[in-house]
Amino acid sequence: xDNPASDFVRDIVAADTASGKHELIVTHFTPEPNxxxxxxxxxxxxxxxxxxxxxxxxxxxxxxxxxxxxxxxEYVEAIKNDVRWxxxxxxxxxxxxxxYFEPLYGYAVELIKRDKAYVCTLDxxxxxxxxxxxxxxxxxxxxxxxxxxESLDLFERMKNGEFDEGQYVVRAKIDMNxxxxxxxxxxxxxxxxxxxxxxxxxxxxxxxxxxxxxxxxSIEGIxxxxxxxxxxxxxxxxxxxxxxxxxxxxxQIEFARLNLTYTVMSKRRLLELVQGGLVSxxxxxxxxxxxxxxxxxxxxxxxxxxxxxxxxxxxNSLTDIALLEFCIREELNRTAPRAMAVLEPLKLIIxxxxxxxxxxxDGINNPEDPAMGTRKVPFTxxxxxxxxxxxxxxxxxxxxxxxxREVRLRYGYIIKCVGHDTDEAGRVTAVHCTYDPATxxxxxxxxxxxxxxxxxxxxxxxxxxxxxxxxxxxTREKLDDLEAGDDFKNYLNPDSLKTVKARVEAWLIQAGQGxxxxxxxxxxxxxxxxxxxxxxxxxxxxxxxxDSWARLNKPQ
RNA sequence: UGCCGGAUGGUGUAAUGGUAGCACAACAGAUUCUGGAUCUGUUUGUCUAGGUUCGAAUCCUAGUCUGGCAACCA
Numbered sequence: 068x069d070n071p072a073s074d075f076v077r078d079i080v081a082a083d084t085a086s087g088k089h090e091l092i093v094t095h096f097t098p099e100p101n102x103x104x105x106x107x108x109x110x111x112x113x114x115x116x117x118x119x120x121x122x123x124x125x126x127x128x129x130x131x132x133x134x135x136x137x138x139x140x141e142y143v144e145a146i147k148n149d150v151r152w153x154x155x156x157x158x159x160x161x162x163x164x165x166x167y168f169e170p171l172y173g174y175a176v177e178l179i180k181r182d183k184a185y186v187c188t189l190d191x192x193x194x195x196x197x198x199x200x201x202x203x204x205x206x207x208x209x210x211x212x213x214x215x216x217e218s219l220d221l222f223e224r225m226k227n228g229e230f231d232e233g234q235y236v237v238r239a240k241i242d243m244n245x246x247x248x249x250x251x252x253x254x255x256x257x258x259x260x261x262x263x264x265x266x267x268x269x270x271x272x273x274x275x276x277x278x279x280x281x282x283x284x285s286i287e288g289i290x291x292x293x294x295x296x297x298x299x300x301x302x303x304x305x306x307x308x309x310x311x312x313x314x315x316x317x318x319q320i321e322f323a324r325l326n327l328t329y330t331v332m333s334k335r336r337l338l339e340l341v342q343g344g345l346v347s348x349x350x351x352x353x354x355x356x357x358x359x360x361x362x363x364x365x366x367x368x369x370x371x372x373x374x375x376x377x378x379x380x381x382x383n384s385l386t387d388i389a390l391l392e393f394c395i396r397e398e399l400n401r402t403a404p405r406a407m408a409v410l411e412p413l414k415l416i417i418x419x420x421x422x423x424x425x426x427x428x429d430g431i432n433n434p435e436d437p438a439m440g441t442r443k444v445p446f447t448x449x450x451x452x453x454x455x456x457x458x459x460x461x462x463x464x465x466x467x468x469x470x471x472r473e474v475r476l477r478y479g480y481i482i483k484c485v486g487h488d489t490d491e492a493g494r495v496t497a498v499h500c501t502y503d504p505a506t507x508x509x510x511x512x513x514x515x516x517x518x519x520x521x522x523x524x525x526x527x528x529x530x531x532x533x534x535x536x537x538x539x540x541x542t543r544e545k546l547d548d549l550e551a552g553d554d555f556k557n558y559l560n561p562d563s564l565k566t567v568k569a570r571v572e573a574w575l576i577q578a579g580q581g582x583x584x585x586x587x588x589x590x591x592x593x594x595x596x597x598x599x600x601x602x603x604x605x606x607x608x609x610x611x612x613x614d615s616w617a618r619l620n621k622p623q
Numbered sequence: 624u625g626c627c628g629g630a631u632g633g634u635g636u637a638a639u640g641g642u643a644g645c646a647c648a649a650c651a652g653a654u655u656c657u658g659g660a661u662c663u664g665u666u667u668g669u670c671u672a673g674g675u676u677c678g679a680a681u682c683c684u685a686g687u688c689u690g691g692c693a694a695c696c697a
Contacts, residue, residue: 073637074636097697098697099696099697101696101697131697133696133697134696134697136696137696137697190695191694191695194695195693195694198693199693200625200693201625201626201692201693202624202625202626203625204625205693232695233695236695238695245626246625246626246627247625247626247627247692248625248626248692248693249692249693251693254694254695256695257695258695259695273695275694275695275696275697276696276697277697279697280697296628296629296690296691297690297691297692297697298691298697299627299628299691299692300626300627300628300691300692301692302627303627321628323629323690328634376635376636376646376647377635377636378635378636378637379636380629380635380636381628381629382628382629382630382635382636382690383628383629383689383690383691384634384635384636385634385635386634386635386647387633387634387635387647387648389634389647389648390634390635390646390647390648392647393646393647393648394647396659396660400659400660405657431656434656434657434659434660435660464658466658467658475656476656477656477657478656479656508656509656510656517656518658519656519658520655520656520657520658521657522657585657585659587657587659588657588658588659589657589659590659612657612658612659612660613658613659613660614658614659615658615659616658617658618649618658619658
């Protein structure tokens with residue numbers, strides 16, 4: 068990092084450090100363990116952990132597990148794994164809101180004692196009716212003036228399981244006329260006769276988010292409670308609870324969540340894709356989930372770089388997924404070893420090359436990093452080249468192989484096309500060439516310029532592997548502005564996955580799971596960690612190389 | 624039609640009363656044994672209307688557009 072990041076959140080933190088308001092900066096990431104984390108959460112993880120790191124503070128990982136109906140332990144491990152994978156460490160500070168159920172109960176009792184909360188008898192139907200609507204004030208619950216002692220007694224009996232679900236709730240006593248719905252005597256505790264993933268059946272009352280979150284922050288000594296914009300309207304309640312209890316008061320700061328073009332980020336939609344079988348699972352390499360990106364081959368550092376580049380503001384925005392692709396290309400261009408792989412093979416026969424001869428040519432492993440050395444690439448009479456690299460009738464500006472023309476085989480020889488075979492349907496089945504023995508290694512002694520260089524593999528000394536080519540999951544850039552009744556699934560890209568049998572340099576079948584390569588002229592690929600087996604790797608395309616030839620031919 | 628936010632190129636973001644800058648994208652050229660990478664250049668922007676000021680993206684007034692909020696979810 069040459070330039071430390073700066074944004075309005077970091078400005079606040081810096082000001083609070085400078086003024087001496089805080090000695091130690093404490094931030095947090097507080098997921099609910101009820102679903103899969105996506106790159107939007109990644110932005111939040113990076114923001115919170117990075118701010119802590121930059122200030123030599125700490126960042127807590129706290130599971131906001133106050134709703135036993137929706138939360139599961141399996142997500143806890145998955146989320147811990149995602150955070151660690153991104154490269155962050157919460158140290159000693161793994162917490163659970165459920166760790167605070169006891170003190171939280173005490174705080175609720177205290178609030179009732181201070182006449183700032185009461186036990187309410189309204190059922191959820193009546194509750195809605197009494198709450199009113201944004202444009203109309205609500206009205207006070209008949210329970211509002213229940214004597215403190217009576218509320219205290221009822222609350223204790225709620226805890227003891229004497230009542231049914233929904234029979235009673237604890238509500239804050241704030242203001243039924245508030246223009247902010249969240250301040251109209253919000254529910255603090257409800258009865259849920261349900262086992263919790265950590266506390267079992269110890270409790271049958273569970274605190275609500277608004278009550279839990281601010282007090283957990285307070286208990287943990289969080290200095291800056293960073294969350295997304297939709298919690299902005301909750302901030303008055305966050306402040307009210309802490310002020311009413313006169314406890315340590317962290318500052319809640321809201322920022323805009325990440326949105327990406329050509330994908331969806333809401334839990335509901337992601338779930339729909341998974342449950343509908345439209346993707347192979349939460350970790351489908353086309354998914355914007357951290358598990359999907361990881362399996363696709365994205366590196367944690369590229370995702371961190373991306374999160375740093377998108378910035379932090381309060382503006383609702385839609386970030387071009389091209390920026391994410393740029394970040395992974397930039398990194399992999401520096402680090403990924405090169406290899407030759409022919410994705411859609413076409414037989415090429417060097418007519419004047421001896422049948423049984425093998426020439427070991429030198430391939431450069433990474434032109435961006437000479438320290439990565441060279442490797443031997445076997446050259447034989449029969450090769451495979453890319454179908455796209457031959458045209459019987461070349462379009463303008465095509466500088467690959469076509470009848471009568473010369474092209475260079477990468478690291479090999481300059482060859483000249485002398486003919487091609489076709490089947491009954493007129494499809495090209497093989498291309499015939501002659502090679503120029505004086506051009507071994509690719510340079511012409513007479514200095515003649517060869518515009519095109521194509522990649523290839525030996526037909527006999529190469530391996531067949533499965534390669535999965537991915538494209539954007541959706542054909543539509545923006546999926547949040549659909550007309551009513553229009554389903555986002557109508558815009559799924561039918562070509563988002565294409566599986567091919569490719570021919571690759573033989574050594575690649577030893578490639579370890581998760582290893583990444585640049586297939587020259589094609590893109591960056593990663594050995595799929597799920598479907599690969601020993602000696603039988605499956606390659607996921609992480610991202611294609613930029614392709615100005617393809618762009619040139621794309622209809623505007 | 625209530626409350627809380629937000630409006631800077633195609634996209635994401637800087638500039639906190641003093642030259643509207645950066646990145647991605649797009650386009651053009653140079654270079655290249657990857658139509659990659661690299662290098663150079665170009666196009667495109669302060670929501671509107673008034674006002675304050677020598678000077679406004681920035682301050683004031685009015686308007687326009689836009690996001691969020693009405694789970695005993697988080």
